[in-house]
Amino acid sequence: MSPDKRRWNEPHRLVLLAIAVGIVLFAAYNMRWDWLPRYSGRLVEGVGTTLWLLFLTSVLGFLLAVPLGLAQAAGPVWLSAPARAFCTVIRGTPLLLQLWLLYYGLGSLFAYWPEIRQSWAWPYLRSAWPYGVLALTISFAGYEGEVMRGAFAGVPKGELEAGRAYGMSPLTVFRRIWLPRAIHRALPTLAGETVLQLKATPLVATITVVDVYAIISRVRQDTYLTYEPLLLLALIYMMLTGVLVLAFRWLEARVPVKGG
Amino acid sequence: MSSPQPGARTGAAVSKPAVEVADLRKKFGDLEVLKGVSLTAGNGDVVAIIGGSGSGKSTLLRCINMLELPTSGAISIQGETIEMKPDGRDGLRPANAAQLRRIRTRLAMVFQSFNLWQHMTVLGNVIEAPVQVMGVPRDEAIARAEKLLERVGLSDKRDVYPAFLSGGQQQRAAIARALAVEPEVMLFDEPTSALDPELVGEVLAVIADLAREGRTMLLVTHEMKFAREVANHVVFLADGVIEEEGPPDLVYSAPKSERLRKFLATVE
Numbered sequence: 163m164s165p166d167k168r169r170w171n172e173p174h175r176l177v178l179l180a181i182a183v184g185i186v187l188f189a190a191y192n193m194r195w196d197w198l199p200r201y202s203g204r205l206v207e208g209v210g211t212t213l214w215l216l217f218l219t220s221v222l223g224f225l226l227a228v229p230l231g232l233a234q235a236a237g238p239v240w241l242s243a244p245a246r247a248f249c250t251v252i253r254g255t256p257l258l259l260q261l262w263l264l265y266y267g268l269g270s271l272f273a274y275w276p277e278i279r280q281s282w283a284w285p286y287l288r289s290a291w292p293y294g295v296l297a298l299t300i301s302f303a304g305y306e307g308e309v310m311r312g313a314f315a316g317v318p319k320g321e322l323e324a325g326r327a328y329g330m331s332p333l334t335v336f337r338r339i340w341l342p343r344a345i346h347r348a349l350p351t352l353a354g355e356t357v358l359q360l361k362a363t364p365l366v367a368t369i370t371v372v373d374v375y376a377i378i379s380r381v382r383q384d385t386y387l388t389y390e391p392l393l394l395l396a397l398i399y400m401m402l403t404g405v406l407v408l409a410f411r412w413l414e415a416r417v418p419v420k421g422g
Numbered sequence: 423m424s425s426p427q428p429g430a431r432t433g434a435a436v437s438k439p440a441v442e443v444a445d446l447r448k449k450f451g452d453l454e455v456l457k458g459v460s461l462t463a464g465n466g467d468v469v470a471i472i473g474g475s476g477s478g479k480s481t482l483l484r485c486i487n488m489l490e491l492p493t494s495g496a497i498s499i500q501g502e503t504i505e506m507k508p509d510g511r512d513g514l515r516p517a518n519a520a521q522l523r524r525i526r527t528r529l530a531m532v533f534q535s536f537n538l539w540q541h542m543t544v545l546g547n548v549i550e551a552p553v554q555v556m557g558v559p560r561d562e563a564i565a566r567a568e569k570l571l572e573r574v575g576l577s578d579k580r581d582v583y584p585a586f587l588s589g590g591q592q593q594r595a596a597i598a599r600a601l602a603v604e605p606e607v608m609l610f611d612e613p614t615s616a617l618d619p620e621l622v623g624e625v626l627a628v629i630a631d632l633a634r635e636g637r638t639m640l641l642v643t644h645e646m647k648f649a650r651e652v653a654n655h656v657v658f659l660a661d662g663v664i665e666e667e668g669p670p671d672l673v674y675s676a677p678k679s680e681r682l683r684k685f686l687a688t689v690e
Binding site for chain 2 (some may be wrong): 329346
C-alpha cells in the first residue's frame, strides 16, 4: 500500500498523536524555555551551518564515491587496489580520529611552512571549517564508494551491451545507462547513509566549527540547563531526518523499477 | 509466405552484400567456437541461422557487430570492412572506434533477454539511440517512436517502465528500439527463447511482418517452423562450421548431411 493511501486517523495513530501532544504540553509547562528567544537567531544559523555542511560533504563525497566505486567494479588492478585500500581504511577507522588527525595533525603541519603561512590560502587553512568539510567528505566517499561498487557491478551486463550495440561510445554508455542505473539501485542505501552523515556532522563541533550542536552546547554552558536544550536538539535532528527521508522517497518514486 | 520479390537471393550478386562474413574464427581460451565461417547476406535477405546449443550460432551473430571480438576473419557491412588490428594475444580488436560506432548504428540487435534499459520508459528506450547517438532532434525522434510503437502494438505502453511489461511486450518494445535507428541490417539473437510459450506468437508475428517488407535480417532461432516460413536462406551451424546451407525448402526437406538430418529429427 502506498503511503498516501494510509489514513491518519487509524486507532494506533491517534494514540501516538495523543502521546506526542502530551509530551509537548508537559515539556512546555514544566520546563524552562525562556532562553529560546535569545538564542533563536543563532540556532537558525547553526541549523543552516549543519545543513550546508551535510549538503556540501554529501555531494563532494558522492562525486568522489563514483570513481572509487567504478574503479573497484571495473577498473584495472592499479586503480581498483588503491580505491579498495582507501575505502577499507576510511571505513575501518573512527570519523572522530580522521577529523582530529586532519585538523590537529595536517593543520598544525601547515603552520611550520612559511610559504603556506604567507599565502592567500592561510586564512582558510587556519580555520576549522575546511578540515571539517574534508573529513566528512572523505568519510562519506569511503562508505559510498563501497555502495557504488556494488551498484555498478549489479547493473545487468546486457543493458550495457545493448548500449554498445546501438553505437554508444563508452562515455555515453556510462553517462546514459551505467551511472543512472547504478545510482537508482543505490538510492535506498544512499538515503540511509545520508541520514547517518547528518548525525555525524556534530563531530565538527569538537574542532570549533559552530553548527547547531555547538550552539546547543553553548546554551547549556550559559544556562546550566541539561534537558531542555538537548530535547530541542533531538527534535531538530529528527525533523531534518524526516525531511531527508521524504526527499529520498520522492526521488526513488520517480523511477519505479520492479525488483531493482 | 515464403519470401516474395525483393528477397530473392540475387541482390547479393548485383550490389554489395549487406553483410559479409569472411573466414571468421573465434576462440574462448582453448575452445574454438567458430572454425572458419563465411557467410553472405544480400540486401533484403532473411537468413536464419539454426543449430544445436553450443554450435556457435549466437557467437557468430555477436561477432557481426563486434559484441564478441573474433580471433580472426573479417566482417563487412555494405562492402565496408570493420577495421581490426591484433590485440597482442592472438586475437583482434577494433582499430577504429569511430568507424565501429558508425557501423553499429546501421545494425540493430534484438537480444534474447531483451536488454531494455530499465530506468527509461518504453518511449525513452526507443528514442535513446536516435537522440544520443545519431543526433536526431528529440521531437522528431518521439514522433517516429510513436509510429513504431503503434506498429508493434504498444502505443498504450509508451510511458511504462519495462519491468511492468510482459516478456512479449518487452521484446516488441526492443524491436521498436531496433527499428528506431533505421537499421540496414537487423540481428535477432534467439528473440523468443526467453519467452513463455504463449507469448512467442506475438513476437514472431512482428518479425514476420518485418521480413515481409523486405528488411535484411539475420535471425538466430530455435523456432524451426518459423525460420522455414520467413527465411529465404537457412544456415545450419554445427561445431563451429557451416555444415549445410541453402533455401529453406531444400534444407528442411532434403537435408544432405547426417547431422542436419539428426538435428531436424530432434527438434521436430
